[in-house]
Amino acid sequence: MQDFFKGLVIRSTGSSFSVLSEGGDVHECHVKGNFRIRGIRSTNPVAVGDNVTVEQLADGTNWITDVADRKNYIVRRSTNLSKDSHILAANIDYVALIVTVNHPQTNTIFIDRFLATAEAYRVPAVLIFNKIDLLDGYETEYLKALQALYSSLDYPTFTISATNLQPSDSQYQSLMDFLHCSKTLLSGNSGVGKSTLLNALVGHDVARTGLISAAHDKGMHTTTFSQMYRLPFDHTAWLIDTPGIKGFGSFDMKREEISHYFRDIFSMSKDCRYYNCTHTHEPGCAVRQAVEEHRIASSRYESYLSMLGDCTESKYR
Numbered sequence: 436m437q438d439f440f441k442g443l444v445i446r447s448t449g450s451s452f453s454v455l456s457e458g459g460d461v462h463e464c465h466v467k468g469n470f471r472i473r474g475i476r477s478t479n480p481v482a483v484g485d486n487v488t489v490e491q492l493a494d495g496t497n498w499i500t501d502v503a504d505r506k507n508y509i510v511r512r513s514t515n516l517s518k519d520s521h522i523l524a525a526n527i528d529y530v531a532l533i534v535t536v537n538h539p540q541t542n543t544i545f546i547d548r549f550l551a552t553a554e555a556y557r558v559p560a561v562l563i564f565n566k567i568d569l570l571d572g573y574e575t576e577y578l579k580a581l582q583a584l585y586s587s588l589d590y591p592t593f594t595i596s597a598t599n600l601q602p603s604d605s606q607y608q609s610l611m612d613f614l615h616c617s618k619t620l621l622s623g624n625s626g627v628g629k630s631t632l633l634n635a636l637v638g639h640d641v642a643r644t645g646l647i648s649a650a651h652d653k654g655m656h657t658t659t660f661s662q663m664y665r666l667p668f669d670h671t672a673w674l675i676d677t678p679g680i681k682g683f684g685s686f687d688m689k690r691e692e693i694s695h696y697f698r699d700i701f702s703m704s705k706d707c708r709y710y711n712c713t714h715t716h717e718p719g720c721a722v723r724q725a726v727e728e729h730r731i732a733s734s735r736y737e738s739y740l741s742m743l744g745d746c747t748e749s750k751y752r
């Protein structure tokens with residue numbers, strides 16, 4: 436006798452998957468070695484967030500036989516040179532980038548690459564600035580400037596200290612309101628506090644957290660697989676913890692598309708003299724004019740140039 440059930444993948448180690456059935460039980464499942472989804476070249480055919488059909492065999496083993504169409508998915512390339520990609524999660528409503536101004540430092544190029552990539556995937560992005568308890572006066576001013584910049588681009592921002600997050604805090608409340616009825620992927624450099632935030636919102640330790648290396652002021656890649664958690668105070672809110680991202684590639688984007696993923700640059704570019712302006716050297720470029728007049732932040736323009744540079748290099752691969 437064969438049996439089938441439908442469920443949601445909530446954990447993936449690469450070789451096995453935890454599937455939450457519609458009935459509310461969690462089953463350990465496997466995928467046959469030759470299982471592929473057409474059109475996607477990835478190292479993992481099934482990812483956290485996938486809605487799947489599972490076949491239960493008489494010997495008690497569970498096999499994923501079908502993956503429902505995805506509304507979206509976030510990919511990480513295994514290395515910049517590889518064509519194979521790793522699907523971090525599927526069917527998500529938001530990607531949240533956890534940013535620390537310090538310990539470890541997150542630079543604006545990293546933030547802007549992340550935001551541009553989220554735009555390319557058409558997944559709304561939010562920024563959560565963490566470890567505000569560690570900031571000195573100067574760093575606090577810098578944080579305020581970052582928050583003002585990204586709010587002006589209509590990205591929601593939150594400032595928290597994940598280690599002292601209290602339900603009475605206003606930031607805790609607004610974060611919970613935001614997470615309501617959604618699946619949110621937490622990402623950011625190793626050590627920024629993704630697992631710590633998750634544990635704080637879940638109310639007890641579900642995810643392992645790591646120390647910041649004293650020598651390098653960086654995280655140590657504590658989380659090694661993706662897992663999805665339901666918040667106990669709001670069963671409609673899900674958070675997905677992912678391994679720290681070393682670098683976000685931009686190689687899927689065509690060179691001329693990159694500016695579309697920078698909201699500020701894109702909206703200004705309609706006033707450029709040439710429709711195919713790359714905003715680098717062309718006369719009559721409204722974008723460069725706006726940068727000079729501080730209507731576009733120079734950090735944003737630098738990030739744009741940096742992504743453009745990657746594309747030029749990748750042509751010679």
Ligand SMILES: Nc1nc2c(ncn2[C@@H]2O[C@H](COP(=O)(O)OP(=O)(O)OP(=O)(O)O)[C@@H](O)[C@H]2O)c(=O)[nH]1
Pocket residue numbers: 565566567568569595596597598599623624625626627628629630631632643644645646647654655656657658659677678679680
């Ligand atoms: N002072 C302070 N420390 C924090 C805060 N949030 C996290 N930390 C510490 O930062 C370290 C790293 O936190 P993790 O939650 O493991 O970081 P992660 O982003 O999950 O890292 P990976 O799993 O390696 O990607 C831990 O020692 C946390 O206690 C905060 O708001 N303030």
Ligand SMILES: [Mg+2]
Pocket residue numbers: 629630631643644645657658676677678679
């Ligand atoms: Mg972690």
Ligand SMILES: [Zn+2]
Pocket residue numbers: 704707708712713714715717719720721722723
């Ligand atoms: Zn231009």
